[in-house]
Amino acid sequence: MGTLTTAPMTHHDPALSFESHLTQEMCDSVLASLRRRDQRHKGQLYVRGLLTAQGRKTMRNLATSTREPAAAQSLHHFISVSTWDWSEVRTSLARRLERALTPHAWVVQPMVTPKSGVHSVGVQRRFIRQLGQAVTSQHSHGLWLAGQSAAAPVNWQLSVGEGRSQDLARGARDGVPETSGGTWSGFGDDTAISVVLEAASWGLTPRPVVIDARDVPPAPLIEAFTAADLPFLLRVSGNTPLLAPDLSGGQRRVLTAPAEHLATLARSQQRPVEWVDPAMPHVLRTGLAAVLPVLWPGITVPRRPRPHGMSAVDPRRSGGAELLLMGQWHPNRRRVAELWLTNMTRAGRGTLLRLSKLTRRTDTDFTRICLDVGAQDFEGRSYHGWHRHMTMVSLAHAVRVLVREDREHADLERSG
Known part of the structure; x- marks a missing residue:
């Protein structure tokens, strides 16, 4: 009896069927920039694992969601060793979501990822205002396309601090960008700036950049966004x-x-x-x-x-x-x-207040979706690996958001 009652849910649940179809379609579109067929296949496997694996999205856990032998080793190579360019994938994803979500703003949101060890790239002990204490953690910023009903991350930058190149293993140092002075870039406010300016170079329609800047000096942000002619x-x-x-x-x-x-x-x-x-x-x-x-x-x-x-x-x-x-x-x-x-000196108070509240949209979708698809689950140590993992997380998040948008649209049509 159990087999008879559960089989239809597994194979014919419309919600599951639509998510699977959308995952296939999104991966075909967004991962088209990957030149090798095997990379596009592994990317799709990784995204499906992020969407379906239960618990933490470890390589072993993701591999169990596939039916392929040696999947864990294959997916590890795709994320941590392969050479594909994550910026091209993010550009494609951002352009796709700009059409689908019609966002009102680019919201820059910090992400604090607690870590028990100190050998992964970017791990430092920092004081976190929201927690009221110092935490050993990675710190990063995500750029989110945010509207009234949905928000999705399309770009990420990891803060790697300064002067720690001697403290990390070779694998963690590989690929970390350096400033002209030889110290690592992407620390503090520079991380928030770089995640915006990179996305601005992708040909997206400029949107107001909304940031909670209480924890960083506002002067560099104001200067950088003014120079880039960004609201x-x-x-x-x-x-x-x-x-x-x-x-x-x-x-x-x-x-x-x-x-x-x-x-x-x-x-x-x-x-x-x-x-x-x-x-x-x-x-x-x-x-x-x-x-x-x-x-x-x-x-x-x-x-x-x-x-x-x-x-x-x-x-x-x-x-x-x-x-x-x-x-x-x-x-x-x-x-x-x-x-x-x-x-935005000509904007009314109503427009400005509503834009400021979009931080609540990103907070909500980060908690309900992004964490669930592995935003804080990367176990590797390398800079490249972290960025590639977060790129796949963004793609999985986008699938969940678009499935939800389709479901809510259908509910409105039925109620109307």
Whole structure:
């Protein structure tokens, strides 16, 4: 009886059948840049393993999802030893998802992967603000195409720190990029910058770059994205120094003050904004937002000595980038909840607030999908291997997202 009842679910479940068909179609399309037929075959096996293997996506676990002998060794070679170019695969995936998802923003999201050992590339002991403690971990940034209903990663950059080349085994060092000074690149804010600028070179339609930048210095981000002519929206900490009109005195002065203090001066300009929560579809929320024109000092002119505390500054001599500061408040709360800087000076507060909430979309899909398809399960030590694994993770994530989008579209049609 058990065989009779379970067989139809295995072979005829429409959801499973559609996911299998979409996996085949996506792999044929996205992996077409791989020149060798055996590489394209192994790539498809790897993606299917990420989608179907239970538990951690180890090589042994992935191999059990195939019916091929020596699959574990074959897949290991494909990820850690082979020479295929992950950037070409990511470019193809990004272009495909740009058409399928019509994203509103490029959200840059950090990923902290705890590690028990220190020999894998990029492993360091770092203080993680969200956890409130130091953790031995890999740290990376993903670039996500994010819309109201879905988000998917299309590019990754791994932070490898500086000066650790003597601490790692040869296999971990291989392929790690070096700066002109001989130290490893991709540390801290440089990782967030490089993951965006590389994707910007792929011919995608530029979207606002949305980043929670409270843990990195915002100056390099602002300078890099301004030079690349990219719109951005950066969440900043309350002590970030800015130049802005003095709203309290009624005189035409410009003062320098922390972002949180300037938001307090702009509280009289608060307006309610409704937004649909990307983390909870169909849930309508209301927030309070105010915007204030500000300047980011020190980008285009040499730094000048400033008096301690707040002081009047001549805006014609201060230099810097023209930006907007947006403060967000929860209803019935006096203290500002979030602070965001943007170069989209003509955007309304409603547009900016809704863009900022797309970080909730990436958080949700990272937790529900990306982790499940192996984002933190790579056990190898090499830089190349990590990047190739994350490329296949991105492809598997895209399949899951598109299956969900198709299912939700079908549900809407039936209910309509």
